[in-house]
Amino acid sequence: MSMEITNVCEYEEIAKQKLPKMIYDYYASGAEDQWTLKENRNAFSRILFRPRILIDVSNIDMTTTVLGFNISMPIMIAPTAMQKMAHPEGEYATARAASAANTIMTLSSWATSSVEEVASTGPGVRFFQLYVYKDRDVVRQLVKRAERAGFKAIVLTVDTPRLGRREADIKNRFTLPPFLTLKNFEDLDLGKMERTNDSGLASYVASQVDRSLSWKDVKWLQTITSLPIIVKGVMTAEDTRLAIQAGVAGIVVSNHGARQLDYVPATINCLEEVVKAARGQVPVFLDGGIRRGTDVFKALALGASGVFIGRPVVFALAADGEAGVRKVLQMLRDELELTMALSGCTSLKEITRNHIVTETEMPRTLSRL
Numbered sequence: 554m555s556m557e558i559t560n561v562c563e564y565e566e567i568a569k570q571k572l573p574k575m576i577y578d579y580y581a582s583g584a585e586d587q588w589t590l591k592e593n594r595n596a597f598s599r600i601l602f603r604p605r606i607l608i609d610v611s612n613i614d615m616t617t618t619v620l621g622f623n624i625s626m627p628i629m630i631a632p633t634a635m636q637k638m639a640h641p642e643g644e645y646a647t648a649r650a651a652s653a654a655n656t657i658m659t660l661s662s663w664a665t666s667s668v669e670e671v672a673s674t675g676p677g678v679r680f681f682q683l684y685v686y687k688d689r690d691v692v693r694q695l696v697k698r699a700e701r702a703g704f705k706a707i708v709l710t711v712d713t714p715r716l717g718r719r720e721a722d723i724k725n726r727f728t729l730p731p732f733l734t735l736k737n738f739e740d741l742d743l744g745k746m747e748r749t750n751d752s753g754l755a756s757y758v759a760s761q762v763d764r765s766l767s768w769k770d771v772k773w774l775q776t777i778t779s780l781p782i783i784v785k786g787v788m789t790a791e792d793t794r795l796a797i798q799a800g801v802a803g804i805v806v807s808n809h810g811a812r813q814l815d816y817v818p819a820t821i822n823c824l825e826e827v828v829k830a831a832r833g834q835v836p837v838f839l840d841g842g843i844r845r846g847t848d849v850f851k852a853l854a855l856g857a858s859g860v861f862i863g864r865p866v867v868f869a870l871a872a873d874g875e876a877g878v879r880k881v882l883q884m885l886r887d888e889l890e891l892t893m894a895l896s897g898c899t900s901l902k903e904i905t906r907n908h909i910v911t912e913t914e915m916p917r918t919l920s921r922l
Contacts, residue, residue: 593842596819605897712786828856846888
């Protein structure tokens with residue numbers, strides 16, 4: 554790449570120039586007015602630091618454990634669909650970059666590379682994202698293949714009984730390019746799902762997501778797999794308590810990258826409510842709007858056990874392939890390390906709620922002085 558990339562956001566502009574409009578818009582856009590899309594980012598700017606000084610920060614440890622797996626940092630890769638639209642190497646490149654960074658990649662079930670193909674890239678801790686389909690046998694086959702390919706957890710997306718209204722995709726008449734397919738469905742016995750070819754498969758698979766999905770299906774999923782189940786798409790204390798009752802292994806506070814229901818709050822604004830309701834019984838993760846190491850620190854200070862990044866990965870992939878994804882992970886890691894040092898934290902467990910203040914809390918903080 555000719556120019557020096559100094560932060561994660563710069564990759565988006567390069568991706569916008571390189572990708573066909575239909576594909577860039579698919580990755581970049583949110584639902585309806587895109588208020589939540591902007592708010593996912595803007596909300597971070599309303600959380601400020603209370604740095605501590607004169608603490609020895611010559612050694613900083615960012616390692617952590619997720620579901621018993623040791624990783625190098627609390628920054629992981631979220632499931633993003635159809636990555637070969639961004640770059641010919643697609644999910645292969647992302648898997649290799651995650652492995653090199655010693656962190657976790659979540660593979661979308663709507664990937665353009667199969668679980669077996671991703672597993673073939675070499676070692677690494679990988680999770681498999683799942684939608685529940687009307688035909689439960691399709692779900693069973695997907696889960697079994699993920700298990701056999703060595704995936705370590707199922708990330709169940711629960712905020713998508715119907716796809717949100719993404720107007721850019723409607724205008725662009727978005728379809729999966731004809732030279733690509735949803736690889737995880739290619740070798741399945743689709744039964745009632747009927748085989749359709751190429752991009753027709755993408756719209757057909759989307760139409761087969763089960764709108765009747767409920768908590769009993771989370772219980773059912775536990776009967777067909779021994780893998781831990783993480784529920785992705787929780788935003789309230791009420792659903793947090795129900796998730797824990799259902800026996801989930803973890804929760805991702807997510808609004809689906811602002812692609813589902815517009816005018817829901819930014820995920821960072823829902824995080825503390827979910828963490829308090831979880832009461833330490835399961836780890837709580839965050840996705841949505843993370844673009845800086847400072848964002849990661851703020852999420853950890855509000856109680857997250859880690860964060861997942863989505864769009865930064867596909868934009869970096871489009872801009873510079875595997876090297877781009879590696880650089881995004883490295884930049885976020887470096888920025889988090891710097892934020893920890895300047896806040897007086899030498900390990901993740903030292904990051905507390907006292908290291909941040911929200912704008913609404915500022916008058917109270919000042920009045921205590």
